[in-house]
Amino acid sequence: MELSRRDFLKASGVGIGGVFLFNAFNPDSVLAKPVATLPLKKRVGEKVTICPYDASGCGFLVATENVNGRAVVFNIEGDPDHPINRGAACAKGASMRQLSADNPWRLSKVLYRAPGASDWEEKDWDWAIEQVARRLKDTRDASFITRDDNGNVVNRTEAIANLGGSALDNEECYLLSKLTRALGVVYLEHHARI
């Protein structure tokens, strides 16, 4: 018997749909059971938010408490009512508390370790920003290529790379792309794409 591509797809769809319906109406099937709601560890008037890390868009609850008139984050956990993650969190999402400005382990000062040195020195932000700008410009100027081996105009540097991370928001990614492309950077990536 001849089976056209259309007939094959129709038959496959009916087969898959039949299996799905059978499972949905079978009381012993996992598909037929309601998703259990996970109990929250604390329920203190949390605010809902979305994980900043990737495009899965998992939902989280952020709880704060008032410390000397300031809202301080003390708990972040998966939102059991969110349709995507239903209270769950992967390792990255579960560590979101570390991004909070209240994280006591977060560095708040510039620390610099000179080449070959074993100790860190405390520096101010003006010094650090000047250093980054100076080294970026010097590296770019020393490595700039205007034409490739075939004489094509390329205007690029192959000595600098930019790797974005999930903690960057859309606007920061946009600004970084603009800055690095203007410098001639061609190795421009984001860890979510690797």
Ligand code: SF4
């Ligand atoms: S919790 Fe994990 S899977 Fe969900 S959005 Fe965040 S990083 Fe992605």
